[in-house]
Amino acid sequence: MKISTRTFPCVSRTQPCKRRFILRRCLVFDFDGTIADTLGEGLIIYNELAEKNGYNLINPDQLDNLRELDTNGLLKHLGVPKRKLPFHLATAMRRLRSRIEKLSLIEGVQDVLPLLRERSEQMGILSSNIPENIENFLEVHGIRDEFSFVSSIGKLSGKARHLRSIARTFSLAPGEIIYVGDEIRDLRAARKAKVEVIAVTWGLNSRRSLSRENPTFLIDQPSELLDIV
Template sequence: MSTLIFDFDGTIADTLETVFRITNQLAPRYGYRPTTPEQLAVLQDLNMQQILQKVSVAPWQLPFIVRRLSVELNREIGSIDLIPGMLSVLTQLASDHQLGILTSNTAGNVERFLQNHQIDTLFSFVHTGTRLFGKQRALQRIVRQYDLLLSNTLYIGDETRDVEAAHAVGVAAIAVTWGFNSYQALLAKRPDFLIDRPDQLLPIANQLELPAFQP
C-alpha cells in the first residue's frame, strides 16, 4: 500500500481563479501591484521567491497577506469545485492506498471543502497551516508520525516548492500541470512524475517500485 500526500490548493481544489481574484483585491491594502491575466502567465513560470520579488511584496508582509487571503477564501469555499476528474480518482485511490493532505491553507477551509464535496472520509490525515516555505519540515514530521516507508510515499502538488519539499525529504514527487506553476517550471525541478490528468495518478500509485522521472 502506498501513501499519497496531496497539496490542496490547485491540486485537489480548483482555487486558482479565486485566489488570483482575491490577491488582486488585497493589492491596494498591502501595497503590491495587482496582476493582469497576462502577468499571471509569466508568474506561473517562477518560483515563490521570484514571484514575491516580481510583485514587490516584502517578506514581512507575507504572513499578513496569507492570513487575510485565508479569511477571504473561507467566504467563498462553498463555491469552489474539485479539480475535474479528481472525485473519481480519489475514491479509487482511497480503496487501496492511504491518502493525506499537507497544505498551507487553514484547517477550517480544508475541512469545509472536504465536507462540502463529501470526501472527508477518504483522507487518513490532514495537516494544515504549514508556512509557505515550511513544507519540507512538515512533510518530514508526517513521515515520522505515521512511520511511512519513503519508497512507498508520494507527494502530489502543483508548485515547484512541492517538488523541492518532496525531494528534500526523500519521497517521490508527482507534479501536476493543472494548478499554479507551468509545465516548464515544474519540469525544471525534475519531479519523479509529471502528469496532466488526475487519472494518471492511478497507475503510479499502484507501482511498488517508483522509477525516476525521465523528461
C-alpha cells in the same frame, strides 16, 4: 503541525491485487491547485490586498508568465516584501473561508480518489491553507471520508519538515510516501524530505517550470495518477 485524522479500513500490503500497481503506504496531496481550484478566487483576493497595500496587480493575461516563477520570483515581480507574507497569507486564508462554496474540485479528481484510497494505507492532505478551509471544502464536495488525515502548516515554507513529521506519525520510511503537488515549492520540499513526488500541471506552476525541477513523475490529468499509484 496540525493533523486531523479520520480512520477507515486500511488495505493490507499483503492483500492480493487484481491490478499490477505498487501499494503505496502513504499518499499525500497538496490542496490549493491540486485538489481545489482556488486560482480564480485567490487572484481576486490577492488583487484586493495588492490594491490596499500598493503592490502590483495581477491581470489575467499575465498568468502564463507568472506560472513560470517560483515563490521568490513571484513575490519579487509583484513587489510583495517577503517579511509581510505570513500576515498577508493569514488574511487571504480568512477571506477565502467565506468563499469556500464558490470553489470547484479540479475536474477528474473526484473520480480517482476512491481508487487511490484503495491503493494506499493512508491518504491525506498537507497544505499551507488553514484546516477550517480544507475541512469545509472536503465536506461541501462529499470527499472528506476519502482522506485519513488533513495536515496544515499555516505558511508557505516548511513542507519538507512536515512531510518528515507525517512519516514519523505513521511510522513510515520516506520512500513509503509519495507527495502530489502543483507548485515548484512542493517539488523542492519533497526532494528535501527524500520522498517521491508527482507534479501536476493543472495548478499554479506551468509544465515547463515543473519539469525543470525533475519531479519523479509529471502528469497532466488526474486519471494519470492511476498509472502511478
